[in-house]
Amino acid sequence: DAEQQIDFPKDSLFISDAGYKLKISDDMKRVFFSVQSKPKITLPVGASQVQLWNGNAKWVYPMEEMEKIGYGGTHLALWRPLEATFMMVSNDSLPKFMLTGDQRYAILSNPKQYEPQYAYEGDRDFYLVDLSSGKSSLFLKKQFGNSGYTIPSPTGKYVAYFKEKNWWIYNIANNSHTIITKKIGSPFFHNEKQHPQAVEIYPSLGWTINDREILLCDEYDIWAITPDGKLARRLTHGRESQTEFRLAGLEFGFATKTNYNGAIHQTINLSDGLLLLESKNQGVTSGYYKLSPKNNENLIFSEDSRLNGLIKSTVANTYAYLEQRFDLPPRIMIKTNSQTAKILVQSNPQHQQFSWGRSELIQYKNVKGEILNGVLYYPANYDSQKKYPMIVYIYERLSKRLHDYINPSQFTGQENGFNITNFTTQGYFVFTPDISYEIGNVGVSATDCVVSATKEVINRGLVK
Numbered sequence: 001d002a003e004q005q006i007d008f009p010k011d012s013l014f015i016s017d018a019g020y021k022l023k024i025s026d027d028m029k030r031v032f033f034s035v036q037s038k039p040k041i042t043l044p045v046g047a048s049q050v051q052l053w054n055g056n057a058k059w060v061y062p063m064e065e066m067e068k069i070g071y072g073g074t075h076l077a078l079w080r081p082l083e084a085t086f087m088m089v090s091n092d093s094l095p096k097f098m099l100t101g102d103q104r105y106a107i108l109s110n111p112k113q114y115e116p117q118y119a120y121e122g123d124r125d126f127y128l129v130d131l132s133s134g135k136s137s138l139f140l141k142k143q144f145g146n147s148g149y150t151i152p153s154p155t156g157k158y159v160a161y162f163k164e165k166n167w168w169i170y171n172i173a174n175n176s177h178t179i180i181t182k183k184i185g186s187p188f189f190h191n192e193k194q195h196p197q198a199v200e201i202y203p204s205l206g207w208t209i210n211d212r213e214i215l216l217c218d219e220y221d222i223w224a225i226t227p228d229g230k231l232a233r234r235l236t237h238g239r240e241s242q243t244e245f246r247l248a249g250l251e252f253g254f255a256t257k258t259n260y261n262g263a264i265h266q267t268i269n270l271s272d273g274l275l276l277l278e279s280k281n282q283g284v285t286s287g288y289y290k291l292s293p294k295n296n297e298n299l300i301f302s303e304d305s306r307l308n309g310l311i312k313s314t315v316a317n318t319y320a321y322l323e324q325r326f327d328l329p330p331r332i333m334i335k336t337n338s339q340t341a342k343i344l345v346q347s348n349p350q351h352q353q354f355s356w357g358r359s360e361l362i363q364y365k366n367v368k369g370e371i372l373n374g375v376l377y378y379p380a381n382y383d384s385q386k387k388y389p390m391i392v393y394i395y396e397r398l399s400k401r402l403h404d405y406i407n408p409s410q411f412t413g414q415e416n417g418f419n420i421t422n423f424t425t426q427g428y429f430v431f432t433p434d435i436s437y438e439i440g441n442v443g444v445s446a447t448d449c450v451v452s453a454t455k456e457v458i459n460r461g462l463v464k
Contacts, residue, residue, distance in 0.1 A: 037073040058115040098262030102156025121145040180229035186218040194437040248275040283400040306403035326359035355380035357424035364456040373399035374433035387464040390429035397434040
């Protein structure tokens with residue numbers, strides 16, 4: 001076996017787990033697996049547990065220790081059993097690795113390269129290693145390290161990457177870089193959190209068959225763009241009505257799969273049609289849409305509940321999805337063709353035994369006249385003849401959670417330790433206004449939003 005090969009590193013172990021599974025190449029001639037240095041036995045240092053910190057270290061001591069506990073010293077190995085050859089692909093200088101779609105190349109990088117710096121995931125250089133010759137070449141310099149920003153294509157022809165506020169395509173065979181989104185005129189990035197110099201990408205969804213086109217998202221629509229950038233097609237038309245279209249059933253909006261320390265795009269067959277999630281009113285209402293070459297069909301839509309998690313039966317036009325509201329526990333719905341949706345599973349049946357509030361979208365304007373949203377959660381057993389105390393919860397933008405069901409709990413969770421239902425069931429209004437920050441004037445602009453939003457609720461005569 002591979003461990004009997006002459007070049008197998010000494011004091012190393014073969015490992016296989018969720019992120020480092022053994023892989024066999026498509027041509028069945030190569031085996032990829034990971035090896036890790038055998039842990040060194042160290043003697044206890046006594047009760048003091050002395051730590052030695054190096055002021056010139058790339059990472060601070062706790063970060064370094066966390067990496068060691070995780071996958072420190074884990075490297076990619078390649079075994080060719082028919083040729084009885086073995087090679088180490090990654091190393092301590094370039095420890096992070098992923099493969100191209102055809103497994104002919106490895107892409108290596110070092111996350112410490114430009115440390116110390118202030119970003120959570122810093123820039124790094126990416127190297128392409130020809131696994132036949134072992135030759136390594138730099139193909140991408142000082143690129144953001146997040147795995148969603150540098151992704152190989154399914155067939156292995158290209159590497160898509162986001163840099164300088166645009167998507168680029170690296171052609172491996174030609175060793176060429178092409179910018180593909182600059183002439184479209186629509187940004188494929190955003191800064192919703194309004195952080196200084198922050199650029200976050202909209203989802204990159206995948207490639208069509210044979211890597212003919214890559215599917216990318218702008219604020220509202222899905223685009224199909226050829227790798228040479230010469231042809232760009234807008235598959236959806238959401239911008240006109242400010243409707244956001246994304247692929248349905250994706251937790252984070254990305255149709256990628258794990259590729260060792262990175263990701264890899266998947267193939268999407270447009271002739272099968274696309275199941276899309278459509279969101280209106282800044283993500284408050286949602287529904288599902290099927291985009292086909294011959295027919296476009298609106299499958300399910302709701303203005304007063306949240307829909308997510310759509311899946312389609314493989315043998316019929318039957319769909320299952322989740323539905324919830326603040327006052328409706330999540331339930332699994334099933335719908336076939338034009339029939340009325342039916343409840344398959346209703347969670348939290350005990351919910352009906354308790355008094356509950358409801359949620360309402362409130363619009364307000366800050367001093368600049370910018371229209372913003374907020375969510376007002378009503379107290380349980382609300383009586384319109386009474387006025388109630390109100391708690392204002394301040395944190396970025398939470399209006400998209402209008403229809404989220406929130407279990408009462410003393411545990412921290414998505415509400416960062418503040419559980420809204422705990423207070424609505426005790427007779428409070430809870431208000432979560434969206435905050436629009438002005439970079440360089442954060443405190444004043446945030447205060448303006450909170451005060452303006454709170455005055456809007458007070459003027460409605462609901463609170464005391």
